[in-house]
Each structure stands twice: as structure tokens, then as C-alpha cells.
Amino acid sequence: MRILFTLGLALALSTSLAFADDLKSGPDKKIGGAFYVKAVSGEKAGKELCYVCHYNGEMRPAVVAIFTQKADDNLVTVVKAVDAVQKSHDKLGTFVVGVSGVTEADFKKIQDTHKLTTPLTVAVDKDGPPKYDLNKDAAVTVVVYKAGGAVAKNFAFKSTKDAAEHAKDVAAAAEEAVK
Numbered sequence: 001m002r003i004l005f006t007l008g009l010a011l012a013l014s015t016s017l018a019f020a021d022d023l024k025s026g027p028d029k030k031i032g033g034a035f036y037v038k039a040v041s042g043e044k045a046g047k048e049l050c051y052v053c054h055y056n057g058e059m060r061p062a063v064v065a066i067f068t069q070k071a072d073d074n075l076v077t078v079v080k081a082v083d084a085v086q087k088s089h090d091k092l093g094t095f096v097v098g099v100s101g102v103t104e105a106d107f108k109k110i111q112d113t114h115k116l117t118t119p120l121t122v123a124v125d126k127d128g129p130p131k132y133d134l135n136k137d138a139a140v141t142v143v144v145y146k147a148g149g150a151v152a153k154n155f156a157f158k159s160t161k162d163a164a165e166h167a168k169d170v171a172a173a174a175e176e177a178v179k
Contacts, residue, residue, distance in 0.1 A: 032131030042119030
């Protein structure tokens, strides 16, 4: 009986510690507002612009903003999952923002190889927009928000591999938000 109690207590403590360590990054209630990026791909390539403003002006029902500290094939998996949703919901706004050292050259290489629909951009403020509270421990932060800026879903991943493993979850959140 003591063994079962001890095992149960150990399990309960480890479960609560696991939840205490959940990674948080980015806004969870309302987006942090406008910020500027330099577009690397898409119809605005080469221009500095605010995609939050652009999509707000187009009255998009939902937007997926992906902030990444790494540009690799795992990130591509996430972007392709979002691209697939966008193909069936053309009103969905999407963009990727490279932060913390991701360069235009990194994204040009990915775009040349994979021909992604979602615009790839690099943040004008190297570490990303300060009002978005991006966690430096999160390699990838995804913010799915609705018209007006209300956050529908927020994801934070320690690695791009973790993000790729949850690409279907990100796509499902985008699909739900755009309805």
C-alpha cells in the first residue's frame, strides 16, 4: 500500500513539474500590434512593411504569424502545413518572421528549394517585436489570431523539430480560426 501511495505521489509531483516547465512565448490574449519586417519572398519581396497592418487593411478573418530563430527543413514542415490550409482558405493571412540571427540568405535558400506560399520575412528589430514577448528559449513561436487581434491559439516550441512534430496542430488551429 505504501509503495502504491509513494508511486502515486511521485507521479503527481512529476506531472505538476512537467506543466510548470511548459514553454511560453508570444501573446496569449491579444497581439502586440504593428511591427515592421523585410519581405524576402512573396509579392512584397524586397520591401519593408507591416504584415499585421497589411492583413488588417484587407480585413482578413485570421492570420498565422510564425516567429523563428532557425531556418531549416523542420520549419518548412510547419510552413507547408499552414500553406495547405491557406490553399483552401484564401482569406487566411500568413507570414514567417526570422528573428535572432535568421538572415535573408537563410530564407532565400529555403524559398528557392521549397517554393513556399507563405511570405518569408526578417524582423527589422533583430529579436522580433518587443511587445510580442518572444521567449529566447522558444526556437519557434506561432501566433494564430483573429481579425481585431484576439489570439485564437499560441504555440511555443523549444526546437524546430518539436514544431514540425506539431505542424498538424498548428494547421488545425489555423483552420479553426479562419472559419
